[in-house]
Amino acid sequence: MVIDVLRWSSVVITALANGAAWVEAYATPDEVRARATAFVRDQVLLGGERGNVALPGFDVGNSPLDYTAARVEGRTVLTTTTNGTQALHAADGAAARLVGAFVNRSATVEAVRRALTEPASVTGRITLLCAGQAGEEAHEDTAFAGALAVALAARLGDPGLGAGDEATAHAVRRWQAADCDAAHAVALAPHASALRAQGFGEDIRSCGSDDAIAQAVREQNGRLMCWSDNGAVGRSSTGGV
Numbered sequence: 001m002v003i004d005v006l007r008w009s010s011v012v013i014t015a016l017a018n019g020a021a022w023v024e025a026y027a028t029p030d031e032v033r034a035r036a037t038a039f040v041r042d043q044v045l046l047g048g049e050r051g052n053v054a055l056p057g058f059d060v061g062n063s064p065l066d067y068t069a070a071r072v073e074g075r076t077v078l079t080t081t082t083n084g085t086q087a088l089h090a091a092d093g094a095a096a097r098l099v100g101a102f103v104n105r106s107a108t109v110e111a112v113r114r115a116l117t118e119p120a121s122v123t124g125r126i127t128l129l130c131a132g133q134a135g136e137e138a139h140e141d142t143a144f145a146g147a148l149a150v151a152l153a154a155r156l157g158d159p160g161l162g163a164g165d166e167a168t169a170h171a172v173r174r175w176q177a178a179d180c181d182a183a184h185a186v187a188l189a190p191h192a193s194a195l196r197a198q199g200f201g202e203d204i205r206s207c208g209s210d211d212a213i214a215q216a217v218r219e220q221n222g223r224l225m226c227w228s229d230n231g232a233v234g235r236s237s238t239g240g241v
Helices: 008-017 029-036 084-090 102-116 139-155 166-177 182-187 190-197 201-207
Strands: 022-025 044-050 076-080 098-100 216-220 223-228 231-233
Touching (some): 008 076, 008 084, 008 201, 008 216, 008 223, 022 084, 076 084, 102 139, 102 182, 102 201, 102 216, 139 190, 182 201, 190 201
Parallel strands (some): 022 076
Antiparallel strands (some): 022 223, 098 216, 223 231
8 A cells, every 4th residue: 555645645546536537657857757758649648746836848747736637637647756656666576566645545455454355465464654754754644654554453343453553552552642634644743844934834624535436456466456346546648548
């Protein structure tokens, strides 16, 4: 489970909820540009940032507010960011990769529960991979991991879930310190201050909107898509190959 609350995970979930065909993630801007050549230009959207700022030549940056239905519906979204897309690639060896944030918290909890019952989940384990910020802890990511751990323990009927693991205990404490409130956890995060200073104050409100979207997100064959009980569900995109 890859977590980058501010802001890549929230962007991916929002784009798919607003009708994007699917989302792909790349480590570098050059990889995005190269991949874009496989599409008819108006059927692909390039989104990404470095240092919170939109990349030159890209259609949008990393603000979930930019991924409106009018802009993304039916299009494939290609992304690269400072932390989130790197975290997804760090999980390349996982049996399954999901992306979650506060905006789809309940759907994410259920998706993790389902993933743990799959035959591919040999160990029955889930790693909550927090993207962080420039190699340091991002409090909002850790708080979301704590929220997931608490919810999964309740959902699975296992109050001892994660017991003995200090990272899990730390995440739960981070969630509790935010009064178990998503908006509070996001607004008080140190990274939120940097975003406000750069004019992205509305992104903080958006990314702190708990359960605003009732869809889980999972990767399938390199594509991040909405995930239903019947598997990953993409939307039609006529321009991609």
